[in-house]
Amino acid sequence: MAGEAAVNRNQIRGSLLQQMVEPMDIDNKKSRVLTWTEKYRPKTLDDIAHQDEVVTMLKGALQGRDLPHLLFYGPPGTGKTSTALAFCHQLFPKSIFHDRVLDLNASDERGISVVRQKVQAFSKTSLGSGGKEDVLKLKIIILDEVDAMTREAQSAMRRVIEDYSKTTRFILICNYVSRLIPPVVSRCAKFRFKSLPAEVQVQRLRTICDAEGAPMTDEELKQVMEYAEGDLRRAVCTLQSLSPILKSDNQDARNCYLRGSSDSQLISTVCETIPVSDVKEIIAMTKNITKSCTGVAFIRRLFQKMLDDGIINDENIAVMGKLVATCEKRILDGCDLENNLLDFLLTLRETIQ
CATH class of the missing domain: 3.40.50.300 (P-loop containing nucleotide triphosphate hydrolases)
Structure with missing residues (x-):
């Protein structure tokens, strides 16, 4: 009896091992872990x-x-x-x-x-x-x-x-x-290869959202596109990272994550107040920015806003361009975000005064 039980156990183990290495199972696992950029990559x-x-x-x-x-x-x-x-x-x-x-x-x-x-x-x-x-x-x-x-x-x-x-x-x-x-x-x-027009990106992102059951409005898709800065691959990666929140009923979390580093109101406030702010106010402003925005995206959007508003002009654009590039590199290299933003805002105030 003991010998028969051992044989049965070995047969069960062999059957389980065979199931574990079935090609179909491996393919299914691969299909489940595909990133959205690969899953929705153009096939033709x-x-x-x-x-x-x-x-x-x-x-x-x-x-x-x-x-x-x-x-x-x-x-x-x-x-x-x-x-x-x-x-x-x-x-x-x-x-x-x-x-x-x-x-x-x-x-x-x-x-x-x-x-x-x-x-x-x-x-x-x-x-x-x-x-x-x-x-x-x-x-x-x-x-x-x-x-x-x-x-x-x-x-x-x-x-x-x-x-x-x-x-x-x-x-x-x-x-x-x-x-x-x-x-x-x-x-x-x-x-x-030309940058993709906004309507083309929205259409492609809409197709992915519908396929994944992650509904989004056109305004929300535009926020994702702004964050991705025209990079459709980056926009698709952002969608995938946001998918658990998009499928939830928590509207506050949804708004927070979708807004991300594209808080237009905060950027407008910085543009208006930075020329007249003292050092203590700029330190407080920096702490507020780091709570709701990522550094590189915020700096880029702030720079673009100042260009649009004429705060950055022909006289200071060279200095400002160098400042933005320097701070971006420091942040991407892993330097402290708050200290670099503080340095950026203080130098910015001196440049535009």
Whole structure:
């Protein structure tokens, strides 16, 4: 009897272990932990919004036209990486996608070794004659944030682009094209990704909110967009972080989190009172700001408000621009938020008086 019980226990354990490693269960777990930016990333070129020029060119490549090396540049969150991935997924069947496409983030590995070890090794393997007659015989290397690569790595990459152009096409992605060396830029067809209009962003955010059961008004979506500063990816991440509150009935918490660092009334008050405030009043003002706003977003919105109101003019804009950049860097580097805001407001008062 004891032997039979041991056998039964072993069978149960084996069954449980088999269930734990079932492929379907693993896939379900992966689907549950996807971030919204990945879950709602455009799957086809038709899903790409407001980038008609590059979409038209890529659709031509899908129909068999020539495909040059490409350089996508522009503000973050405008669809550069999504466009490259959507094109590759439409170009290659799923069964050969990983053999034909290499997707690297150049900011993680930006030295010359990544060019020699990964990019060059991937480019060496020939899959066919290549050429403009058959785009399917090409390999594609997507290098994201390529403006973070060192100049030596960019020079090495330029040689790889030249040597393996018969078998490989590069899609380079960056925010600042000015940080790339001219020989790399000259070998690519450049496409600038434009910032998405407000109505396009609202429509995309509305679609996500409806799919996730997190209702929001147009005014609330505009607040999220203001916080994201035109970066749709950042706006989607903000929505996901707010989703538990959006689904709750706590209106006070909802208003507090949605307002976040975009409290227009507080910014207007600071603009009106900062020129006539003394040091004690500015210290109290700083404590009040840190309770309800994040530092970098507040500084940027305050700077824009002062530009709109004419407080910052041609005489002091250079000093103010340097002040904003310095304080932002300190805060992003982890320095004390309250002390940096105090320094910012005190210097601001001296500058505009």
